[in-house]
Amino acid sequence: MPLISKTTFLEFQLCPRDTWLKLHKPELVEQFTPTAFELHLMEEGNAIEHVGRGLWPDGVLVTETGDEACRRTAELMAARTPAIFQATFVVDGFIAKCDVLAFNVAAESWDLYEIKGTNDKKEEGEDRDHISDLAFQKNVLERAGVKLGRLFIVHLDREYVRDGELDLEALFVKDDSTEQVAAIAQEIGEEMMVARGVLAREREPSITCDCHFKGRSRHCRTFAYSHPEIPEYSVHDLVRIGTSKKKLAYFMDHRIYTLDEVPDGFELGDAQQNQVLAHKRRAPIIDEQGIAAALERYRYPLYFFDYETYAPGIPTFAGFSPYQRIPFQFSLHILRRPGDALEHLEFLQPDLADPTEGVAKLLSEHIDPNGSVVVWYAPFERDVNAEIGKRAPAYRMALERLNGQIVDLREIFVDQHLVHPEFRGSTSIKAVLPVLVPELSYKDLAIQEGGTASKEWWRMVAAETPPAERQAIAAALKTYCARDTYAMVAIWQKLHELAATGASRQSA
Ligand code: SF4
Structure with a gap:
């Protein structure tokens, strides 16, 4: 039976059955492979913890693993080390690795800090996970005989705006959570005993999945x-x-x-009803007039536009707050008049530098105030434009104007003008494209979705990535983003054909 870590315990709190299966059914292991988004969250969490350690400049990191980590922790504690990172304790089948254990000279005790990658402290009741996390560690450390002092959650301050070098004291907030942890410590201790008993069972426990x-x-x-x-x-x-x-x-x-x-x-509901109906008929439900009316609002030139962004917890550039998006890439397909050849403009930030000004300048130069900017899920592009406008005030007006030109192609599907059984209720472009334009999908691409694009850009601009690899990533990113906007062009054309068919049927 492996040791129970705080991660395992928190998962157990969410669902004992799922946690047991993960530990005891290795044949299901493929299902536990993290998604690109989950991997990104883990990497962000590690990066934030790493930067947060800078709050304790005299801290020492326990780099050892297993029994050696426990031995090294004991050694550092005996030497009254001001702060120990990854202090490790194993006791009674539990393992706790503490982000920061800091010696409080005045109180002759150890203060415990848990560094979280979240923005701001959550509201009362919403931070149960964080408090449970600390309560788990408190139980393990007290079983190991550690004299604990105050217990803190360290999180990012969403209001922080980077100005030159990182100001760690302003970026991080230390919330004293000692009383909240004390209030649930006994209950958590009892749950830990239950978890240990259930997870140790060899036979699948009869916990129902509801x-x-x-x-x-x-x-x-x-x-x-x-x-x-x-x-x-x-x-x-x-x-x-x-x-x-x-x-x-x-x-x-x-x-x-x-x-x-x-x-x-x-x-x-209407959307549910249509989804069932289309499925039962094995045929799409098409409101040609609704499609035509929606498309009539589009004005030439048509600008099919899409951003890719990366949102690091630790602001990388001046003017950025935690998790503010870096618009590292865009693709723009332009159709000036009906029947014209399609033009393409793209931008990809090649290195680790702030793309804000470059993106704002290109967009204000290339998007005419008279046309429609066609996007898929407008709130995203609008928010990114607003953030760019704040950081680049010279372009704020142009970007506000551009936001006024946005039309959301996805709304035609949200408004139920076209419901296809193979959409399976989704209005994501990844669900719509292969059905309406099967010859054009994402399956042949090295990068197939936005989460991977983000991670890959971050890898591309990392100093340790060799030039040849950078080139390959850049090419894959360009192909992916261009596919997103070209997909919109193809879907828009398909919708046009459907609207025209409806119109000619009516006039016949
Ligand atoms: S109840 Fe079932 S589906 Fe839900 S989390 Fe647990 S095992 Fe998974």
């Missing part, structure tokens, strides 16, 4: 193992069904799993 009463986004990756009766595409995939608890409970109670089994006339 996530079949929740929408797909709430299912963990062992859901299919726990519920083999529920198909990979099911009523759990109906749009926003997770917020309709009674409907989902009805389906489960009546063993209605597939969309075909949903009774005709069952009360559903």
